[in-house]
Amino acid sequence: MTLNDNLRIPDGVATRKMGNETILLNLETGTYFGLDTVGSRFLELLERNGEIAVAHRTMLEEFDVKPEILEADLLRLSEAMRSKGLLEAVS
Amino acid sequence: MSLTHAYRICDLALASNIPLPELTPAKVFAVECRFELLPPGNPSPGNFVWFHHWTFEEDNEEEEGAKKAWVHFARTGDGYLLRFPSCGDFFLSADAEKIQCRPLPGIPEVTVRHLFLDQVIPLVLSRREPIVLHASAVLTAHGVIAFAGKSGQGKSTLAASFVQKGCALVSDDCLVLRAEHGSWTALPSYPGVRLWPSTAEELLREDTHTADVAHYTIKRRVSDTDLLPFANSPAPMRKLFFLADDTSAVSIERLSPGRAFMALVEFAYNLDIQDAAFLRSQFEAVGQLTADVPAYAIHYPREFALLPAVRETILNHLEEDRDHDTE
Numbered sequence: 238m239t240l241n242d243n244l245r246i247p248d249g250v251a252t253r254k255m256g257n258e259t260i261l262l263n264l265e266t267g268t269y270f271g272l273d274t275v276g277s278r279f280l281e282l283l284e285r286n287g288e289i290a291v292a293h294r295t296m297l298e299e300f301d302v303k304p305e306i307l308e309a310d311l312l313r314l315s316e317a318m319r320s321k322g323l324l325e326a327v328s
Numbered sequence: 329m330s331l332t333h334a335y336r337i338c339d340l341a342l343a344s345n346i347p348l349p350e351l352t353p354a355k356v357f358a359v360e361c362r363f364e365l366l367p368p369g370n371p372s373p374g375n376f377v378w379f380h381h382w383t384f385e386e387d388n389e390e391e392e393g394a395k396k397a398w399v400h401f402a403r404t405g406d407g408y409l410l411r412f413p414s415c416g417d418f419f420l421s422a423d424a425e426k427i428q429c430r431p432l433p434g435i436p437e438v439t440v441r442h443l444f445l446d447q448v449i450p451l452v453l454s455r456r457e458p459i460v461l462h463a464s465a466v467l468t469a470h471g472v473i474a475f476a477g478k479s480g481q482g483k484s485t486l487a488a489s490f491v492q493k494g495c496a497l498v499s500d501d502c503l504v505l506r507a508e509h510g511s512w513t514a515l516p517s518y519p520g521v522r523l524w525p526s527t528a529e530e531l532l533r534e535d536t537h538t539a540d541v542a543h544y545t546i547k548r549r550v551s552d553t554d555l556l557p558f559a560n561s562p563a564p565m566r567k568l569f570f571l572a573d574d575t576s577a578v579s580i581e582r583l584s585p586g587r588a589f590m591a592l593v594e595f596a597y598n599l600d601i602q603d604a605a606f607l608r609s610q611f612e613a614v615g616q617l618t619a620d621v622p623a624y625a626i627h628y629p630r631e632f633a634l635l636p637a638v639r640e641t642i643l644n645h646l647e648e649d650r651d652h653d654t655e
Contacts, residue, residue, distance in 0.1 A: 249604070251607075251608055251612075253589075253615040255586055255589060255615065256585050258585055260586060260589050260590070260611075262607065264607050267602065269593055271590050273586070
């Protein structure tokens with residue numbers, strides 16, 4: 238996975254935002270996944286646009302973090318969520 | 329099938345072909361669930377679709393696949409099968425309104441009743457109510473407080489401790505919560521708690537009558553409502569406490585909504601984890617409960633001598649919040 242990938246939440250995944258956190262549930266597998274403030278913001282940006290690169294650029298302005306660290310974190314999170322069926326690649 | 333024994337548990341009208349002395353008999357006009365104990369026999373053969381299992385919580389195997397299963401869940405042609413490998417089979421109709429048990433030969437009836445009341449009924453209830461928690465609960469002057477945690481963490485001990493000091497028992501380990509008009513109500517389960525002998529000796533009078541729970545456990549069932557008063561009607565749900573570490577001091581930590589949600593899911597009963605429609609309704613209900621009822625982690629020392637201090641801390645916490653709410 239790279240910054241150039243586009244992701245979306247597939248059908249069959251329920252989400253609920255609670256304050257600064259988000260919970261996702263894969264309705265097919267029964268897998269729950271919790272996102273903290275940073276993860277929730279990432280998901281919110283993906284829902285708007287889908288492009289990891291756009292989310293990365295936006296979040297660099299909002300969080301005090303080095304670009305390469307944020308990139309690694311977002312890609313790691315994306316892969317973790319994708320492997321649980323909570324995100325899927327959009328061609 | 330002659331169902332001559334009627335009861336009510338968590339607002340469920342139940343009829344049974346055997347006495348269930350753990351429950352209080354009730355006049356039931358419309359039976360919602362029927363239980364039949366069948367003659368003993370070997371495990372039912374058949375092509376079942378096994379889709380889930382629970383393992384023993386005290387199993388220290390790291391590999392999930394190596395853990396010993398406590399109960400297996402399967403779909404049958406017209407419902408579900410819950411197989412307790414060392415005890416017997418429970419067959420549930422798809423709507424969970426009919427339950428039959430075929431115990432293995434030699435399994436005592438007290439064990440069947442324990443499995444039915446304390447393992448199967450919570451799962452039956454989970455088909456009717458989106459929130460059924462593995463939690464004890466007591467009715468205090470400020471409303472119902474619940475203690476959720478894994479087996480052996482002290483839910484029953486804490487609940488019994490509160491009840492001895494003037495609260496009423498709402499549940500020992502199956503708590504049904506129902507949303508009504510923007511708030512949450514706890515439904516009383518059935519009287520009695522199950523305690524380790526050492527706990528019963530420590531908390532109760534020496535001459536307290538206790539009964540067997542099941543043939544495979546030394547836990548004792550204490551059902552004397554003069555000793556442990558029971559809440560006979562639903563009451564407002566006030567706070568949820570998730571039992572955390574055995575620590576040297578008592579501390580209460582408010583959980584963020586996300587942490588509270590995940591904790592609730594961990595302790596919520598669900599008969600069919602592959603039923604997407606039910607999962608969605610439970611997801612929404614847990615989300616609403618998280619928003620409406622505050623949840624805390626409570627760390628405390630697991631020492632009998634310190635139970636009064638733990639109780640006091642929790643009650644002071646409730647009192648402080650009440651004062652805060654009225655400002």
